[in-house]
Amino acid sequence: MNAWQLAQQLVRIDSSNPGAQEDTIERYIKLLVEQHVSSMPACLVKHISIKELEVFPARRNLNVTVAGYGSAPNLVYICHMDTVTLGEGWSTDTLALGATVRENRP
Numbered sequence: 001m002n003a004w005q006l007a008q009q010l011v012r013i014d015s016s017n018p019g020a021q022e023d024t025i026e027r028y029i030k031l032l033v034e035q036h037v038s039s040m041p042a043c044l045v046k047h048i049s050i051k052e053l054e055v056f057p058a059r060r061n062l063n064v065t066v067a068g069y070g071s072a073p074n075l076v077y078i079c080h081m082d083t084v085t086l087g088e089g090w091s092t093d094t095l096a097l098g099a100t101v102r103e104n105r106p
Helices: 005-009 023-038
Strands: 048-056 059-066 075-078
Touching: 005 023, 023 048, 023 059
Parallel strands: none
Antiparallel strands: 048 059, 059 075
C-alpha cells in the first residue's frame, strides 16, 4: 500500500467528533502497526511498545514507542485520530468520506 492508498483508507473511516469517534480508526491503525511490527526481526520488535490508553469508553489513544539506542531518546508516536463533524453541503460526487481521486490526482 502506498501513501495515497493509506490516506484514502484512513479518510474513508468515519472518525467524526461528535459521532463515530476514534474507535474504528484506532483499531485500524493499531492493526497496521502490529502487522508491520510482526514482519520485523525479533531484535527490533523487542524495542517497540504498542499501548492503547482508554480515555473514555470506546475512545482510546494509541501510543507506539520505539526505544532509543543507548542514551538516545525514545521515538513516541501519538496521533490525534478524530476529525470534525461531517456536516452538510457535500456534493454527491465528492462525498465527505469518499477519498475521491480526480484526473489521476488523489
